[in-house]
Amino acid sequence: MSLASSFSVALIGMDGFCVEIEAYVRTGVPGVRLLGLPDAALQEARDRMRAAVINSGEEWPERAITLALSPAAVRKTGASYDLALVCAMLAADGRVPREALGDTVLLGELALDGRLRAVHGVLPALLVARRAGLRHAIVPVETLAEASLVEGIRVRGALRLADVLGWLRGTSDELVAPSRRNVPPPADPPDLMDVVGQPEARWALEVAAAGGHHLMLIGSPGTGKTMLAQRLVGLLPALSSDEVMQVTAVHSVAGALSPDAPLVVAPPFVAPHHTTSVAALVGGGSGLAKPGAVSRAHLGVLLLDEAAEFGPQRLDTLRTALEEGEVRHARRDGIVRYPARFQLVLATNPCPCAPPKEVDCCCSPTTRRKYFGRLSGPLLDRVDLRVRMRPITAMSRNADGQPESTAVVRERVARARERAAKRWSEQGWRTNADVPGPALRRDFPLSREAVALLDRGLRAGAITGRGADRCLRVAWTLADLADRDRPDADDVAAALDFRDRRVA
Amino acid sequence: MAYLESHRLVVLSRNWRCAEGELDIVATDTRRLIVVEVKARSSGSFGPPERAVTQRKIARIRAATQAWRREYRISHCPIRFDVVSVFWPPSGSPRLHHLRGAF
Numbered sequence A: 001m002s003l004a005s006s007f008s009v010a011l012i013g014m015d016g017f018c019v020e021i022e023a024y025v026r027t028g029v030p031g032v033r034l035l036g037l038p039d040a041a042l043q044e045a046r047d048r049m050r051a052a053v054i055n056s057g058e059e060w061p062e063r064a065i066t067l068a069l070s071p072a073a074v075r076k077t078g079a080s081y082d083l084a085l086v087c088a089m090l091a092a093d094g095r096v097p098r099e100a101l102g103d104t105v106l107l108g109e110l111a112l113d114g115r116l117r118a119v120h121g122v123l124p125a126l127l128v129a130r131r132a133g134l135r136h137a138i139v140p141v142e143t144l145a146e147a148s149l150v151e152g153i154r155v156r157g158a159l160r161l162a163d164v165l166g167w168l169r170g171t172s173d174e175l176v177a178p179s180r181r182n183v184p185p186p187a188d189p190p191d192l193m194d195v196v197g198q199p200e201a202r203w204a205l206e207v208a209a210a211g212g213h214h215l216m217l218i219g220s221p222g223t224g225k226t227m228l229a230q231r232l233v234g235l236l237p238a239l240s241s242d243e244v245m246q247v248t249a250v251h252s253v254a255g256a257l258s259p260d261a262p263l264v265v266a267p268p269f270v271a272p273h274h275t276t277s278v279a280a281l282v283g284g285g286s287g288l289a290k291p292g293a294v295s296r297a298h299l300g301v302l303l304l305d306e307a308a309e310f311g312p313q314r315l316d317t318l319r320t321a322l323e324e325g326e327v328r329h330a331r332r333d334g335i336v337r338y339p340a341r342f343q344l345v346l347a348t349n350p351c352p353c354a355p356p357k358e359v360d361c362c363c364s365p366t367t368r369r370k371y372f373g374r375l376s377g378p379l380l381d382r383v384d385l386r387v388r389m390r391p392i393t394a395m396s397r398n399a400d401g402q403p404e405s406t407a408v409v410r411e412r413v414a415r416a417r418e419r420a421a422k423r424w425s426e427q428g429w430r431t432n433a434d435v436p437g438p439a440l441r442r443d444f445p446l447s448r449e450a451v452a453l454l455d456r457g458l459r460a461g462a463i464t465g466r467g468a469d470r471c472l473r474v475a476w477t478l479a480d481l482a483d484r485d486r487p488d489a490d491d492v493a494a495a496l497d498f499r500d501r502r503v504a
Numbered sequence B: 001m002a003y004l005e006s007h008r009l010v011v012l013s014r015n016w017r018c019a020e021g022e023l024d025i026v027a028t029d030t031r032r033l034i035v036v037e038v039k040a041r042s043s044g045s046f047g048p049p050e051r052a053v054t055q056r057k058i059a060r061i062r063a064a065t066q067a068w069r070r071e072y073r074i075s076h077c078p079i080r081f082d083v084v085s086v087f088w089p090p091s092g093s094p095r096l097h098h099l100r101g102a103f
Helices: A045-055 A082-092 A099-103 A122-131 A141-147 A161-169 A199-211 A225-230 A241-254 A278-282 A312-316 A318-324 A365-373 A377-381 A406-424 A437-443 A448-460 A465-481 A489-498 B002-006 B055-071
Strands: A003-012 A015-026 A031-035 A064-070 A104-106 A136-140 A154-158 A215-218 A301-305 A326-331 A334-339 A343-348 A385-388 B010-018 B021-028 B033-041 B079-087 B095-099
Touching: A003 A082, A003 A099, A003 A122, A015 A082, A015 A122, A031 A045, A045 A082, A064 A082, A082 A099, A082 A104, A082 A161, A099 A104, A099 A161, A104 A122, A122 A136, A122 A141, A122 A241, A136 A141, A141 A154, A141 A241, A154 A161, A199 A215, A199 A225, A199 A385, A199 A406, A199 A465, A215 A225, A225 A301, A225 A343, A241 A334, A278 A312, A278 A318, A312 A318, A312 A377, A318 A326, A318 A377, A377 A465, A385 A489, A406 A465, A437 A465, A448 A465, A448 A489, A465 A489, B002 B010, B010 B055, B021 B055, B033 B055, B055 B079
Parallel strands: A003 A104, A031 A064, A104 A136, A136 A154, A215 A343, A215 A385, A301 A343, B033 B079
Antiparallel strands: A003 A015, A015 A064, A326 A334, B010 B021, B021 B033, B079 B095
């Protein structure tokens, strides 16, 4: 029989489906036909396969070859099918046994010299394959680290096509088994000790880290807004194994993993430049959308430095992502959803001239208002902590003792997070910021005087309904940091102070 | 030629030319028309001879076959297209490979 089949995966965003690749080899004018809506890169697989087979010391079947990728009605893109195509073809020609192909998913692009190149999206592809019931996987060796996160499927890495063929024939076993040790530890993030002064901003940073709240830093240039924001990831706890998988999957689809950082083990820090496009920020692209900065910052920090320069259009695309924790893109080839549960940090100047001291500002009130008006009300409403930086008055570090280091603050943050996680563990929420407003109000009511403060704010129009919910969340975080069981009126007042509109 | 006749084929035309192109051999096995494209190579460095039969060549052979049928007033009949590849190294004897129903 000159028929054989193998399996690969087509990804649609973070999800996908198994693709069965059938090969039919018959006598006829030699040539390869590819069926199943291949794109340009996949069409070129014919030439890559030929060169790779011959340069792996194999013989190319000089016969009429038909390769079909099913489901045939769905567009297939990219070069990740190369390995599955070539194995199906050689099996159909009787050059390798076909038995092992039945429950193995094959991923990888072929180089002309017969090496296997890394492809994007290996981790989500293996999740799809596992769901489809496949038990073995062969991936390019560079992607072995991310692939080994998937349990319940036996993964091996291949360096060359010849290794895979050797394994199929049972003649050699050059395939690489995954090992845990080849994950390099992440580089240490910058330390909080480097920041001079700014007690309020430091405190806000600690609260933000403890509760997962969004943060805005307003201040003159050179007061350390960016420095502080960059130090936020250092305060966050390491990702759990489940979170590592989620974040690595997004980065894998985005093609942001590299051989020296094959896994994302620490909360990611993403800081797009303010000239970024909407598509780069939230994701986009033709055909099927690719993940943007908000998804790469999933479970990490998204810093928008010089936030006012981003312009309202780009900033406002963040609003739904902030609320829902994911983004959905509808494009020609389907709707994709990417996770985007990030912590937003906005850093901005108070006005265009931004002198070191506020009193020296030479902007007209209209200019100031216009500058700040670029940060829309609905966006700011979602920012829980707004802090004005102090002007720096002395470079001396010893004015009030040595500044605290990241390690010290992280300790407190970890304790507060632990309290919160324990409290919400039944409902499965991670941080205070994740708790839905209704649940917070109904199931965890506060004292009468604490609620009275919020009511007064609502009546006076100082906060919105959502703002009140967000205040409650910050108040819980403040209580967690102070080791109290329940926020009191002071915590609510402090939370209200943090979102004071006048600061903005 | 001798090879084809040894397979009980009757050769009708050889190197028949028309505006659409050339047919190397037109033969019949009494049930259907068989159009044969002959490809010869003296070295293997360009791949096997039959690889040189491209889509364009196939289209030309089909068109020429229609012209041939018009010329000899042969209406509907089953047609088979074959490729005979001849690999003839400078030293040694030729090797024949016959692809029946190649396209």
